[in-house]
Amino acid sequence: MPKTKRTAQSAQAAKSRAPVCPECGSSAFIEDKIRGERYCNKCGYVMKEEMVDTGQEWRAFDGEQMSRRARGGAPLTFTKHDKGLTTEIGKGLGELYKVPAKKRAQYYRLTKWHKRLIKSKDRNLSFALSELQRIISFLNLPRPIHERIARYYEQAVNKGLVRGRSIESVVAAITYAVSREFSSPRTLDEISEASGVEKREIGRTYRYVARELEIRILPADPVTYVPRFCSMFGLSDKVQAKAIEILKKASKFDITSGKGPTGVAAAAIYVACVLAGEKRTQREVADIVGVTEVTIRNRYKELIEKLGIEDEVEKKAKEE
Secondary structure, rough: OOOHHHHHHHHHHHHHHHOOOOOOOOEEEEEOOOOOEEOOOOOOOOOEOOOOOOOOOOOOOOOHHHHOOOOOOOOOOOOOOOOOOOOOOOOOOHOOOOOHEEEHHHHHHHHHHHHHHHOOOHHHHHHHHHHHHHHHHHHHHHHHHHHHHHHHHHHHHOOOOOOOOOOOHHHHHHHHHHHHHOOOOHHHHHHHHOOOOOOOHHEEEEEHHHHOOOOOOOOOOOHHHHHHHHHOOEEEEEEHHHHHHHHHHHHHOOOOOOOHHHHHHHHHHHHHHHHHHOOOOOHHHHHHOOOHHHHHHHHHHHHHHOOHHHHHHHEEEOOO
């Protein structure tokens, strides 16, 4: 079909959907926001009255007045079970005594029926998202990750993936997946400590939820662990940059594939500390990262041998 003919047909369809005055057939209307009316521009027939003005009721004559007078509610968020549109009657027995004595029986009935009418899904989300808030605070994860975890958890509830599993394990598994997806990974040990769920249970639930929700997670890159580990050690930017440089070179030589990312990152940080003159022992690195000294020693030997910096590292170590 030619483009001009298709455009003409769409314009004609739009015109046919437009409101038409029942008196004169005109489609030209004027909206009077003061009176709340819409009337025909040709014959004056009132098409609609008592319209609600959704615009602002205040005026501003400069940017300062606009910023001071502008207001609005909080944005919708998946981190709350009702998206932030909370309607809650009472928050405990303490609120009951703030109500006049004559109204307390009515207040108590309203509170009771409000709780009864809440759906099981909302009760589940309410508990799970409060647990998620605690884990996010413990792990110090950013707001975007919090939002994405809450959204994935709601999808899991809608698909019935939580049935037969503990809420804590599902929340912990999704937290582990999303933190890796956003290149801000946390180790299974950290997730387990924050949630109180065993690592084996988190791993089992993670594999199931990731498959059902089609969350495709690439293998963790050791580079993503370096900034956080260096911050935990209190190391300088020089050490961090050197460790990232070592890991990038190692990935080119295919040294990091098939190895645990935390162990490789810890070994690279240890090598960078030696080269930069900010010595840390393997025991200190192992305690912070959560891997064994043997793992760090093995990854350390592989890195310096295959990158050809063995002599340089040994020389720096002797100087210190």
